[in-house]
Amino acid sequence: MTTQDRYTLNARNMSVFYGSFKAINSVNLDIERNKITALIGPSGCGKSTVLRSFNRMNDLVPSARVEGEVIFHNQNLYAPHVDAVEVRRRIGMVFQKPNPFPKSIYDNIAFGPRISGWKGSKTEMDDLVEHSLRNAALWDDVKDKLKASGLALSGGQQQRLCIARALAVEPEVILMDEPCSALDPISTLKIEELMMELKQRYTIVIVTHNMQQAARASDYTAFFLMNAERAGEIVEYGPTGDLFTNPKDKRTEDYITGRFG
Amino acid sequence: MDAPEEKPTSGLPHGAAMQRNIVRRRRKGTVLRSIFLGSTLIGLVALAVLLFTIINDSFGLVALDYKVDPATLSDRPLEELSRDELVVILQDNISSNAFRTLERTTPMAQRSEGDVLGLVLERVVKQSVAGTWSLTDSLLNRSAIEAQVAAESPAATLKFRSWLSGGFLTTPMSSNALIAGVRTALFGSLWMIGITILFAFPIGTGAAIYLEEYARDNRFNRIIQTNINNLAGVPSIIYGMLGLAVFVRLLEPVTSGRVFGVEGSNGRTILSASLTMMLLILPIIIINAQEAIRAVPLSLRQASYGLGATKWQTIRHHVLPGAMPGILTGTILAVSRAIGETAPLIVVGASTFIVSDPDGPFSKFTALPIQIYNWTSRAQGEFGNIAAAAIMVLLVMLLTLNSIAVLIRNRLSRRAS
Structure with a gap:
């Protein structure tokens, strides 16, 4: 297997700046295809910043600047001719707080395809909506009320709606920024089961505060910490089982055993 | 409650001292509460006196x-x-x-x-x-x-x-107070306001979108922003002078309708007045629209961008619908200010005595506030009475507009949630 087949995303010496402040220091990270990679670490260590650099959501912060490379299909996402709009369509994102649009459930799903130049018929759109909702394990909950507002759903259902919405534009990678931090344990479990399903077809990168979640649900784990200049760095990266049972770095061991953080 | 034992070592009051302290703090709140109530009452009394005077003169x-x-x-x-x-x-x-x-x-x-x-x-x-x-x-x-x-x-x-x-x-205007009416002035005001909205709403919203969504945070744009904020406070008569110089005189061929083939009028038309009013309320509309746009949650924009929407698609599908109740409310409130403005109309040259209804943007006109101003300055007592009646017409018009603003806001924000 070539490197390109095995990995979906490769960060090469990626540093992120907010103005003159360096928030992320030279991250190297290879995200394996059809696996779940978890980014863990204490608050403020830059996990979310790294995640948002993978689909150029950081472009929305006027002062943000990325150095180094993020390789996706042999292509640096930060090369001058790359369009962030295309990047975000191919690398989808699910946010910390469920943020459905104040529209119907149907329109929430249909929005992405429509703005991306959807040419299909109404029936095909109906099929796409059903397909996306089924893939997000939400179809049975909402099939009778597709015209109801997305905001009328419970928190866990809203988050699955957001996942379904992301799936509808057929991305290859799904970035999840603490997707369960606003949810109760049962909804959290459902999302985790869903992630297991989704990794058959998608590559998933998830930021989480919850170490049990990382240990339960992910295949690979990257542990982040702030260095002396308050810039986030990767301390250790490896298969989740190894990192949690046999950490190579003392700081990783301290963190996962709950000695700080 | 029994007072616990005094603890003289602590800086905090205990026992009876603590209770006295609480009473003192509560008393301060009670005093301030009556002052605030007093302020509200002063406002209510002023409003009641205003209404009483008008009604007293109308009948x-x-x-x-x-x-x-x-x-x-x-x-x-x-x-x-x-x-x-x-x-x-x-x-x-x-x-x-x-x-x-x-x-x-x-x-x-x-x-x-x-x-x-x-x-x-x-x-x-x-x-x-x-x-x-x-x-x-x-x-x-x-x-x-x-x-x-x-x-x-x-x-x-x-x-x-x-x-x-x-x-x-x-009935139209007349020199006899017994048979004079506000028909001409009412139509003049409606025409003027209609055209004002037609220009001010798209321009104001467009400017707000640019300033909030596209403009970079640099010195030039900060100067523009500061100036818009200051323009909202410029006295209306100054806008009147501007309207006189620019719309009535400089752009006379346009505002008199000559370039559109309308003959026989000068620049003192409804169009000139509407454009002047537009300048007057644009800063208010822009500031309100900017606030409404800023209030659209970041999470909504992120969701849209995250799906591969372009900036304009995000604005068109999420920012504008979310901000529309606020933008409309701001516009209608600004327009109700324009309806009551008198000074710029006097300068721009509204006619005080005119009996024919306005028939388009290029006709001479009068407006309700002008009519009221004209009538209150007459010596005969009966003109004071019809001025009061005209004020009631103006007030009803303002209240109607404000109620429409509330209705629109409620309906749109219900749809948004």
Whole structure:
């Protein structure tokens, strides 16, 4: 297997700046295809910043600047001719707080395809909506009320709606920024089961505060910490089982055993 | 509660001292509460006095004096007669020379019924107002007023009159307060406001979108922003001067309609007034729209961008729908300010005496505030009464607009959630 087949995303010496402040220091990270990679670490260590650099959501912060490379299909996402709009369509994102649009459930799903130049018929759109909702394990909950507002759903259902919405534009990678931090344990479990399903077809990168979640649900784990200049760095990266049972770095061991953080 | 033991070592009060302290802190809140209540009451009293004055002047007794009693002209009230019957009365009671002169100015067949009625009242009945009294006087001192009228003008009849009536809304301006109405002014105000909204809403919203969504945070844009904020506080008469210089004089070919083939008017048109009002309310609309746009949650924009939406798609599908209740509310509130503005209209040159309805953006016009201003500056008491009635019309118009603003906001924000 070539490197390109095995990995979906490769960060090469990626540093992120907010103005003159360096928030992320030279991250190297290879995200394996059809696996779940978890980014863990204490608050403020830059996990979310790294995640948002993978689909150029950081472009929305006027002062943000990325150095180094993020390789996706042999292509640096930060090369001058790359369009962030295309990047975000191919690398989808699910946010910390469920943020459905104040529209119907149907329109929430249909929005992405429509703005991306959807040419299909109404029936095909109906099929796409059903397909996306089924893939997000939400179809049975909402099939009778597709015209109801997305905001009328419970928190866990809203988050699955957001996942379904992301799936509808057929991305290859799904970035999840603490997707369960606003949810109760049962909804959290459902999302985790869903992630297991989704990794058959998608590559998933998830930021989480919850170490049990990382240990339960992910295949690979990257542990982040702030260095002396308050810039986030990767301390250790490896298969989740190894990192949690046999950490190579003392700081990783301290963190996962709950000695700080 | 039993006071726990005193602990003199602590800086915090304990026991009885603590209770005294709490009472003292509570008392401060009570005092301030009464002050705040007082402020509210002052506002309420001011509003009540305003309404009372207007209503007091809008209704009341009026002593009418005639040269010829209308009852001798016809067995029905003059207001109920048709135009032809009125023409006959006119013909019978004025000299044929005078009638021919009138016919030559405008043929009777082309005059409106109200116009002929005015002529009858003016030339035949020679109705005049011997005196008017406010609503409170009319109710409380009726006998004294009757005695006064009997002594001063024995021929006059005393009638209770509501100056605000259906006829007041539908008759045009007249030099006789008894038959003058606000029709012309009402149409003038509506035309002016309509055209103002047509220009101000898209321009204001567009500017707000640019400033909030596209403009970079640099010195140039900060200067623009500061200036817009300051422009919102510029006195309206200064906008009037600007309108006079730019729209009435400089752009006269456009505002008089000459370039569109409309002849016979100068730059003092509805269009000039509307554009001046647009300048006046643009800063308010822009600031309100900016605030509404800023209030659209970041999470919504992120969700849209995260799906691969472009900036414009995000604005079009999420930012604008979310901000629309706020933008509309701001616009309508700004427009209600424009409806009440008088100073810029005086400078731009609204006509004070005009009897024909405006028929388009290029016609001369008058507006409600101008009419009110004109009437309040007249010496005769009855003009004070119709000014009060016109103020009520203006207030009702403002209240209607504000209610529409509330309705729109409620409906749109219900749809958004």
